[in-house]
Structures are given as structure tokens and as C-alpha cells.
Amino acid sequence: MEMNNSPPCPNTVTIRRNPPRRARATPLITPLATPQTFNLSEIPPFPNDDVLAEEKPQTLTSLPEPEADHKIKVFLRIRPILSPSQAPKVKAKSVWPQNPTKKNITGGAKTLKKKSSNSCLTVNDSHSVTLSTPLELRESKRTKSETYGGFSHVFNSDSSQVEVYEKIVKPIVENFLDGKSEMLAALGPSGSGKTHTVFGSPRDPGMVSLALRHIFKGTQPHGNKESRSFHISVFEIYTERGKSEKLLDLLRDGGELSMQQSSVKGLQQVVISNVEEAESLISQSVLKRATAMTNTNSQSSRSQCIINICHIPKKCKGVVNPKSGAVLTIIDLAGAEREKRTGNQGTRLLESNFINNTLMVFGLCLRSLLEHQKNPKKPLQKHFQNSLLTRYLREYLEGKKRMSLILTAKSADDDYLDTSYLLRQASPYMQIKYNDVEPTNMVSKKRHYVASSAMDFAKPTPASEHLKRMRCGSGEHTVQNDEKSVAEVNTSKKDASSECKLDTSSSVSFKPECDSQTQSERNHIIMRNFAKALWSVLKQSNSKLKAAEMEIQSLKESIGYEKNKYLVLKKEFSEFKACRTWSEGGKVKVKDVVDPALNMINCDDNTLKFDPAVTAGHSDVANAFELHGENSSIHNCQIIESKGDQTHDDLTCHEAGFIPSPPQLPGFTRRDSCSSVEQDKELVWEQEETFYAQASSKPSRLDQSDEKATLDGSCAQLDSEKSDRKLQASASKPAHHNPLEVEAVSEIPNESSEPIINQPDEEPAHGASCTQLDSGKSNGEVLTPSSKSEDEAVNKILSELLVSSSITKNEILDPSSTKDVYSTKTCDIVGDSGGVSSCKPPKPKRTLMPSSSLLSRDFTFDPVDETEKLKGNKGTRKLPADYLKSKGSITLLHMLKGKSNFA
Numbered sequence: 001m002e003m004n005n006s007p008p009c010p011n012t013v014t015i016r017r018n019p020p021r022r023a024r025a026t027p028l029i030t031p032l033a034t035p036q037t038f039n040l041s042e043i044p045p046f047p048n049d050d051v052l053a054e055e056k057p058q059t060l061t062s063l064p065e066p067e068a069d070h071k072i073k074v075f076l077r078i079r080p081i082l083s084p085s086q087a088p089k090v091k092a093k094s095v096w097p098q099n100p101t102k103k104n105i106t107g108g109a110k111t112l113k114k115k116s117s118n119s120c121l122t123v124n125d126s127h128s129v130t131l132s133t134p135l136e137l138r139e140s141k142r143t144k145s146e147t148y149g150g151f152s153h154v155f156n157s158d159s160s161q162v163e164v165y166e167k168i169v170k171p172i173v174e175n176f177l178d179g180k181s182e183m184l185a186a187l188g189p190s191g192s193g194k195t196h197t198v199f200g201s202p203r204d205p206g207m208v209s210l211a212l213r214h215i216f217k218g219t220q221p222h223g224n225k226e227s228r229s230f231h232i233s234v235f236e237i238y239t240e241r242g243k244s245e246k247l248l249d250l251l252r253d254g255g256e257l258s259m260q261q262s263s264v265k266g267l268q269q270v271v272i273s274n275v276e277e278a279e280s281l282i283s284q285s286v287l288k289r290a291t292a293m294t295n296t297n298s299q300s301s302r303s304q305c306i307i308n309i310c311h312i313p314k315k316c317k318g319v320v321n322p323k324s325g326a327v328l329t330i331i332d333l334a335g336a337e338r339e340k341r342t343g344n345q346g347t348r349l350l351e352s353n354f355i356n357n358t359l360m361v362f363g364l365c366l367r368s369l370l371e372h373q374k375n376p377k378k379p380l381q382k383h384f385q386n387s388l389l390t391r392y393l394r395e396y397l398e399g400k401k402r403m404s405l406i407l408t409a410k411s412a413d414d415d416y417l418d419t420s421y422l423l424r425q426a427s428p429y430m431q432i433k434y435n436d437v438e439p440t441n442m443v444s445k446k447r448h449y450v451a452s453s454a455m456d457f458a459k460p461t462p463a464s465e466h467l468k469r470m471r472c473g474s475g476e477h478t479v480q481n482d483e484k485s486v487a488e489v490n491t492s493k494k495d496a497s498s499e500c501k502l503d504t505s506s507s508v509s510f511k512p513e514c515d516s517q518t519q520s521e522r523n524h525i526i527m528r529n530f531a532k533a534l535w536s537v538l539k540q541s542n543s544k545l546k547a548a549e550m551e552i553q554s555l556k557e558s559i560g561y562e563k564n565k566y567l568v569l570k571k572e573f574s575e576f577k578a579c580r581t582w583s584e585g586g587k588v589k590v591k592d593v594v595d596p597a598l599n600m601i602n603c604d605d606n607t608l609k610f611d612p613a614v615t616a617g618h619s620d621v622a623n624a625f626e627l628h629g630e631n632s633s634i635h636n637c638q639i640i641e642s643k644g645d646q647t648h649d650d651l652t653c654h655e656a657g658f659i660p661s662p663p664q665l666p667g668f669t670r671r672d673s674c675s676s677v678e679q680d681k682e683l684v685w686e687q688e689e690t691f692y693a694q695a696s697s698k699p700s701r702l703d704q705s706d707e708k709a710t711l712d713g714s715c716a717q718l719d720s721e722k723s724d725r726k727l728q729a730s731a732s733k734p735a736h737h738n739p740l741e742v743e744a745v746s747e748i749p750n751e752s753s754e755p756i757i758n759q760p761d762e763e764p765a766h767g768a769s770c771t772q773l774d775s776g777k778s779n780g781e782v783l784t785p786s787s788k789s790e791d792e793a794v795n796k797i798l799s800e801l802l803v804s805s806s807i808t809k810n811e812i813l814d815p816s817s818t819k820d821v822y823s824t825k826t827c828d829i830v831g832d833s834g835g836v837s838s839c840k841p842p843k844p845k846r847t848l849m850p851s852s853s854l855l856s857r858d859f860t861f862d863p864v865d866e867t868e869k870l871k872g873n874k875g876t877r878k879l880p881a882d883y884l885k886s887k888g889s890i891t892l893l894h895m896l897k898g899k900s901n902f903a
Ligand SMILES: Nc1ncnc2c1ncn2[C@@H]1O[C@H](COP(=O)(O)OP(=O)(O)OP(=O)(O)O)[C@@H](O)[C@H]1O
Pocket: 078, 079, 080, 157, 188, 189, 190, 191, 192, 193, 194, 195, 196, 197, 297, 299, 300, 301, 302, 333, 334, 335, 336, 408
């Protein structure tokens, strides 16, 4: 708000970081040149009529199914109350093992027989019934009646088989013929009419016979019998003395079967071509089924019987019939039995327990499926694993395939408990929905059957084995064609041969489809795996590439660092080289200006040089010692080692500022330098060591030190007198007093060796070591000849020294005289530690003692003060120039004093 109220700044320039973008013109739409002239009426209307007029292809799988079709259909059929003549007679069950304790049960059958006249079950309508509690049980029951509704249809006791078929099975068969698989199971207590409903009798056929008739009736009118082929299989699940469950093939020559997961292994699949063949097979299977007489049923089923009618497609002009592969499964379950009611004993009791257990598991599976559908959080229990029946019907019990139930109930009061239990158990099943029903065509594509002819007992062909390995079909309906082969009921050889042809054609016609599908799936899997492998390889390569790039980057950095280092070293080397060149060019040859009498050179006005040239008689060895100094101070020192053939050694000291300090290179031994002697004592030692190494054959050592300076031998003899005079002169001028310095001492350690010190021009020079006595800037004239009095004093001292010494001037300066040189030479090395390693001259040559005594007598000084200055800089290497001078002076004075004491 405040910003809006503030007046705009006239000089403000608004910069838009993100300039407004212009909308791009859609490339597919050409911009209108004159949008103002656009008229909506020119837009053609959408062709709704044309679209609606188009015929939309409708398929069976695409059509939405009613809501009812997605739920399990539960039908209820009420068995009529049997007349006494139809009721099972107790005496007829005398073959059963009698249990004395249960004799009253048989008597109860008579009682039941009397009470069967009353019905407890009343049909309300076609979808509901009411169960009334018998009078004798109303005392224990809370309610008088229970109503059960929601059935797909309720068949009363007088309903016929055909009516039941029309309501229940016919739609299923039609769906089956259309390629839909479905299961129909009869469930109810023992004697309720399950077997009667499923199989019927020759006079009153059941659902299987009616379905077969329907199937073959529907195919014959069209005359396309050869386009379809049906196979049938019948087996039962029973228990042998209640020990374990077994599978038995009920078709002719059928034996025991085994179950592998959800598929039955070794089940025969017999091709049926007409109703008679099918009914004959069914009748034989029913006769083969295990039955027994119980108190409730004279012919009670003791096993679960499963009938599969399969529809195998046939190739018609190279096109696979889409309506193929459907399976119609009809199951006649064993009836639940109550021990009190049936009076079973022994094996029958065991069978009864097995039956009840199987039915219980069957009910648990459906109940679990129902609860899971109501509440998905509840997991779908795997009750199907507890029995072979439920394992075989797993997909149905999991709601993956269509299933219908026929509940058969007895309506007599005596059967109240069985009926009540059945309704309470099975009525909720009608709420079960199909979870994932496979499309019709998909089901048909997954089912493969290998038919075998009953006439030829064909063995499994390679093609059939290939199909079995592929396991394209669903588990429970996959036909396992074993070596026992399959017997097809066929009375006519002609028909049999024709069936064989059809079987062969069917199996052959189905193989390409399955092969193509399997091949495509395999290709897809292969491509997917290949893509995964390729992706993993690419990822690994990418990671390796990144690592290599990082390594290359690090190497580049290291190379750059080394390059910079190389450039720095190169620069230092060039500087040092330039410095050396300058030094060589600027060095003054001492021999040109040397005063052989005094060994003192005065090159410039401000430069005082002592050039002690000692020649040992060998012209090839020369050592020169140069001292350059402006204001008589030494700051730079260079030791120039032998030139070329190590014939001479030079020690050149340059004045600070006069020669730039060259860089010091490690390991540089031929020519080393130090910008300040005091700054790098170690370098001095290195120079010394190098120097010794270079001149090992002719040991000579030139060194200078700020800590020690020793005068000995002839040098001391020479300097003692001079110093005496000089110190006296300087003492006369306290205002200009500067400590004397001993800047360098040349040393000839080996007396037996050849003359060591030569001049650069290899001129033989015999002489003592050199000593430079400089003063500071302010009193640099102490030793300069500008002062006549001082000059005179110096000359006097020197003359006295020469006179008093045993060595004459001529002897000293005579190059030919080597004997005295050897005897008077001085070799002092000032070490870093302050120790003095000196070659003590022979005692007879110490002729300077009188001069030293004179010097010590005449000169008085206070060394304590100088020592105190040293303490201040103790432990440090860099010392001021004044300190150097003072130090040298102190050393000189100490030595002079020592010599005087010695004297
Ligand atoms: N709807 C019916 N009409 C006439 N008779 C019937 C009907 N239902 C069953 N019966 C007769 O009842 C008797 C028992 O029927 P059925 O054997 O079918 O019972 P079940 O349920 O199969 O018994 P189980 O479970 O012991 O095999 C049979 O003699 C059968 O003829």
C-alpha cells in the first residue's frame, strides 16, 4: 500500500527480468487473416446423426451384463415328502455293520417316518421360503419360523426336472455353447434329492442328461456338427475308510487319479458325439460311483462327483471358432449327514465325517470369499487347500468363475435341522460376486483339450505333450492325457473313425493359435528381459563414465598445479641465472688492483677491498676472495666455486642492495649464494660442505661468519698491528666509533697441501689470508685514506707488524716463498654453533703476540655491552647489520684479547 502511494521516481528505470512471453501460434491452426469477419454460422455442425447412425459392433464380452449375472445364483429345490413306500426301509440297511448302542436310531427311522407328513418349509414365492420350527423343537428355538429370500428361484416339491432344467441349467448351457464356462453344484443334506436332480433316472433324467440333449440338440439342426466337438469327463473324490481323499476316474477303464495343484492328472476326456454316447457314459459313471445305504438314503452318495462337459473348438476354414473352450461343470456333492440321523458306524461314519468336512471346507471358502468382498481388509482365506474338492474348484470359490448352486432341501419336520442348517449356511452365498471373471474368448483361448478316441486308445502325441508343457489351459480343466489313454464310448466304427479324425483336426487346429500366442508372449518376455538387461548395462556404464570424468578432472587439477609449480621454479631459476650472470659480469678482478704490499685494495671511493691472494705455487689452483662493500657493509655473499675445472674458488661478498639477492635453489652446489650470511647459517654449512667436496683434492675453505671470526697465523700477524693502530684511531673518535668487522677469513687447513688460494687469473699469489676491517656508514672513513692521520697510523701499525714479525714483508709477498706461507697461513672456519675449527698454526710462527699484546694494552673496550646485545637476539637467525658489525668486532676483540692474555 505504501509503495502504491509513493510518488513515482522520474529517473527510475524499471527492468523486467522476465519479459512477457508471446503466445505462440498453433502450427496446426492457420491464423485468420481477418478474425473480425469470422462467422459462427460457418462452422459446420458436428455430424451427430452420422455418428449415431453407424452400427457399433457388439460383442459378447463387451456387452454389459446385468447386476444379477455378476453374483452367484443360488436356487432352492424342495424335495417332496416321500411316501412310506418311497422312504428307505430300515431293514434294507441290514448289510451295514450294526451298532448295538445305536439301535434306537433305527427305531427312530420309524418315528421319522411317522413325522414326515408335516412340512416345515413353505415356499413364499419363487425367491423365498419360510422355515417353520417344528412343534417339538419350538421350545428350544427362539423363533417359530425363519424366512429365507433372495434365491434365484425356488422350486417347490412338485417341480419337475424339466422345469428345474429350464430355470437353472438351460441358461448355463446356452452360455456354455456361447463359450462361457460355469459350474453348477448341488448342495444339500443327505437324501434331499441332489443326485436325483443331477442325474435323475432313465424315466426322469436329471440336469446332465437334459444338458447333453440340449447341447447336441442345438448343434444338429444347424448341420455344423463337425464344427464343434464335446468331451466329457467324470471323476469322483472319495475317501477310503476315511484315511485320505482319493480321485477316481468314473469313466470306463478309469482308474485313480492324482491332483497337481488345481488340475487332475490322468483324467480321461472322452469325446462325445451324440446324446446316446453321452448318456451311456454318464450312466456308467453313476454306476461306478461309490454309494451306500444309510438311514436317510437307500442309495446315498459317498463321494463328490464331478462331471465336465467340455467344448473344444474346431477349425473352420482356417478360422478358429471363438465360441470354444468352454466347460460346463456339474457337481453332485455328497450330502451332509448327522450321526444321530444316519446312525452311521465304522466306515460309514468315517465317510460321513469326510463328507461333512469337505462340505464344511466348501462352505468356509464361500463364506471367506463373501466376507472378503464385503470387507476387502479381510484377507481371502485359503481354505481351499484343505480338501481336494475345494482345490479343484479354487477359481470358482475365489469368485473368478461363474458358479450356480442348487440347494436341495427336505421339507419334512424331521428334516428341519438339516434344512435349517442348509439355508443358514448357503443363503448368504447369493451375495457373492464374481471378482474377475475372464472374458469368454480369453477363457476359450486358455483351454486346450486333447481328445482321445475310445477306439484307437491313442497315445499322447508330441503335439499333445507340447500343449501340456505349455499349460495354456486353466488348471482344473487341463486334460492330462496319460498312457492309459481314453476309451470313448462309440458303437460304430465309422463314427469312431470320424471322431478320431475330428479329434486330430481339433488338436491340430488349436495348436497354431496356442503356438502363436505363446510365441508372442515369449517374444514379449524376451524383449522385456533384454530391455532390463540393457538398462542395467547402461546404468553401469553411466556410473563408470562419471567416475572416469571425475578422475580426469582431478588429474587436470593436479597437472595444473604441477604446471604452476614448474613455472614458479622456472622463474626462480631464471632470476637466479640472471643474478649469477650479473654477478660474474660485475665482479672486479682483484689481481688488477691488488696491492701486493698491503693486500688492501681501494677500488672506489666508498669501497675498500682486501684481496688476499695466497698462491701455493700451483697455477692451476686459485682462490680469490673479494670483498665488495659500499659503506663497508656486507650483506650479500656469493661463493663462486671453481670455474670449469675447479681450478680456483672464489668467494665474493657483495654489498647489500648492490647485488640482488638471487633465489636459492635446493641442491644447487656449483654455485650457491646467500643474500645474507647471517640469515642462513645452514646454507653456509652446505656451501662449506660442497666446497670441501669440490676441492677435496686441494682442501681449501673459505667461509665467513657473523658469529665467529678468527684470525690466526700470518693473517693475525698482519692484522694485529693494523688493528692495533686502527682501534687506537677509532678509539680516538668515539663519536664515530663503529665496531670492527671481520667479514671473512680464508683458511688453508692443510699445510702439506699445495697453495690453496689463487686469484681468478691463476696468478700465483702467496700471502696470508685476508681480513677486512670495515666501519659503518657513518665512519666508513676509519680505514679510508681520506684521513691522513689514520693512514699514517695504519701504515705505522703495518710497518711495525712487519718489522716485529719474523716474516719480512718480502717473504710474505713473495710468491716464490711457500715455506713461510705454509707456516703462517690461517685456517679458520666459523661454525654455526659458534665453535671454531681452526688449524692451529705452529707455535714458532706465533710472532704476532707482541702486537696483540700491544693492541690489548692500548685498546680498552667493554665487551659486556656487546655481549648484552647478543643476548637480545639470542636464538634468532636474522640479525641487524649493526649487530653483524658489532659481532665481528667483538670476536676480533675477544681474539685479540685472548691473544694478549696468551702472551
Ligand atoms: N424331486 C424329487 N422327486 C421325487 N423323488 C425324489 C426327488 N428328490 C429326491 N427324490 C428321491 O429321494 C431319494 C433320495 O434322493 P437322492 O438320492 O437324490 O438324495 P441325495 O441328496 O442324493 O442323497 P445323498 O446325498 O445321500 O446322495 C431318491 O430315492 C430319490 O428318488
